[in-house]
Amino acid sequence: MKLVTAIIKPFKLDSIREALTETGVEGLTVTEVKGYGRQKGQTEIYRGAEYTVSFLPKIKLEIVVADEGCEAVVEAVQQAATTGKIGDGKIFIQSVERAVRIRTGETDADAI
Amino acid sequence: MTQKSIRLVLGLCVGIFALAVTGAAQAAVSAETAYVFNTFSFLVHGFLVMWMAAGFAMLESGLVRTKNTASICLKNIALYSIAGIMYYLIGYNLMYVDVSGWIGSFNLLYNPSADELALIGAREATPEMVKKVVDAKGYSVMSDWFFQMVFVATAASIVSGTLAERIKVWPFLIFVVVLSAIIYPIQGSWVWGAGWLNAMGFSDFAGSTLVHSTGGWAALAGAIVLGARKGKYGPDGQVNPMPGANLPLATLGTFILWFGWFGFNGGSQLALGSALDATAMSIVYVNTNLAAAGGVVAAMAMTQFMYKKIDLTMALNGAIAGLVSITAGPDLTNHFFALVVGGVGGVLVVLAVPLLDKFKIDDVVGAISAHLVAGIWGTLCVGIFGSGSIVTQLIGIVAIGVFVFVASLVIWFGLKATIGVRADEEAEELGLDRAELGMEAYPEFGSGSQTL
Numbered sequence: 001m002k003l004v005t006a007i008i009k010p011f012k013l014d015s016i017r018e019a020l021t022e023t024g025v026e027g028l029t030v031t032e033v034k035g036y037g038r039q040k041g042q043t044e045i046y047r048g049a050e051y052t053v054s055f056l057p058k059i060k061l062e063i064v065v066a067d068e069g070c071e072a073v074v075e076a077v078q079q080a081a082t083t084g085k086i087g088d089g090k091i092f093i094q095s096v097e098r099a100v101r102i103r104t105g106e107t108d109a110d111a112i
Numbered sequence: 113m114t115q116k117s118i119r120l121v122l123g124l125c126v127g128i129f130a131l132a133v134t135g136a137a138q139a140a141v142s143a144e145t146a147y148v149f150n151t152f153s154f155l156v157h158g159f160l161v162m163w164m165a166a167g168f169a170m171l172e173s174g175l176v177r178t179k180n181t182a183s184i185c186l187k188n189i190a191l192y193s194i195a196g197i198m199y200y201l202i203g204y205n206l207m208y209v210d211v212s213g214w215i216g217s218f219n220l221l222y223n224p225s226a227d228e229l230a231l232i233g234a235r236e237a238t239p240e241m242v243k244k245v246v247d248a249k250g251y252s253v254m255s256d257w258f259f260q261m262v263f264v265a266t267a268a269s270i271v272s273g274t275l276a277e278r279i280k281v282w283p284f285l286i287f288v289v290v291l292s293a294i295i296y297p298i299q300g301s302w303v304w305g306a307g308w309l310n311a312m313g314f315s316d317f318a319g320s321t322l323v324h325s326t327g328g329w330a331a332l333a334g335a336i337v338l339g340a341r342k343g344k345y346g347p348d349g350q351v352n353p354m355p356g357a358n359l360p361l362a363t364l365g366t367f368i369l370w371f372g373w374f375g376f377n378g379g380s381q382l383a384l385g386s387a388l389d390a391t392a393m394s395i396v397y398v399n400t401n402l403a404a405a406g407g408v409v410a411a412m413a414m415t416q417f418m419y420k421k422i423d424l425t426m427a428l429n430g431a432i433a434g435l436v437s438i439t440a441g442p443d444l445t446n447h448f449f450a451l452v453v454g455g456v457g458g459v460l461v462v463l464a465v466p467l468l469d470k471f472k473i474d475d476v477v478g479a480i481s482a483h484l485v486a487g488i489w490g491t492l493c494v495g496i497f498g499s500g501s502i503v504t505q506l507i508g509i510v511a512i513g514v515f516v517f518v519a520s521l522v523i524w525f526g527l528k529a530t531i532g533v534r535a536d537e538e539a540e541e542l543g544l545d546r547a548e549l550g551m552e553a554y555p556e557f558g559s560g561s562q563t564l
Contacts, residue, residue: 046353
């Protein structure tokens, strides 16, 4: 099993979710995060004093998928998330050792 | 003609004659009616000003950070209550009763009029009792106390905004006690108490100096003694913003203040018992609105020009500055001047805010800029656009400024030396809500304890 983590622009979440449903993914976890990469922050001004906001709001998606389905998921996320501008995000893939469904106790392939 | 018809015609003539005579007399409002309207004006305009306390509370809540919001709300409701009580105990008498020129009387407890109490308490109110009450002042003394009380509360609430986020609650409230019991009433007696400044011709219709500059001077003294928030100013003249937590609340607060200001300025006509007073009051309402509007637009234009972006908080400050500016002379007969007065106030506040930062005076909500600076400008306007003399206005500005500033400094330093005024570093870091109140304003949002 693989854990696919994607950092994406927040407004892209809905189109990614639709694309993932088409690949057969049945669940995912979403967190609101902040971060920066090559997309630098913004300068804001409050009552005459300037300050830089280095961290930009992003969304982190986490999907656990079977090894065979991993490529399809990665491709779906990338195609749906891209805008062509700096700050689109990144995708990381890790290996998952075990998985357990809490309700039934099923493991591994039956759990995802 | 028959005897009956003669009597009929005669009766008719007398009737018409009587009608004509009393008709002419009824052109003027009766003394009792004037009493009713005057009292009504004090009461209704008074509670409009009371509502400004909510305005200040919301404005300040919106401009401080989440971790200090409950604390600022508490300070606002507490100071309003304390100021009212102190004015009842000492302040009113010091400001209005037997004013010698420099100070009123030190009698404890403002006393309502004995005649008024007798009138209300009597089993049967006789016309003589009513006449005695009506002829005494033309309005209920209690309504006058009520109207004056809400003004001192306004002056006190100006101080809380500037000193937010690092002042200890109890020392602040002790200062409010002294401000509302002693400092405000003494300088108020010089003008509205018919004291020496009034005798000189100094004019402050609703309190640009007496209320707003006074609050501003007290706030400035406090800010100097208290020091800036930790981390606000960097070593190379750097200014680190600490953005307010809730701009919609700040906006609501400003609108509430604007609304209440019709009571503040309108009620200061001090009478509504005649067409003259009603008309004069109407000018005041119109000018008040125009000045606020001018302040907003001017502030917006200034921030767009200076920072290439429009700052909402400055636009809000602009409205306040416009209102403060017109408060000394809202009875201008040329409405256009009101627009100018307010507009210049809006410009001044946008310039004053970064200027205070340059001097490392940390004013969280811009109260010094909006109330002190605009208050001085507004008082001068009575000489520039109104019927006053610029020199006399300046004398009043300086005299009251020196008195309030020095007296406030003394109290603040005294508090600092005895019980301390500043929350310790840890408390300031944690937030005054948790440190002093043991509670949070928004437990379920942000990093509140009720979010995971």
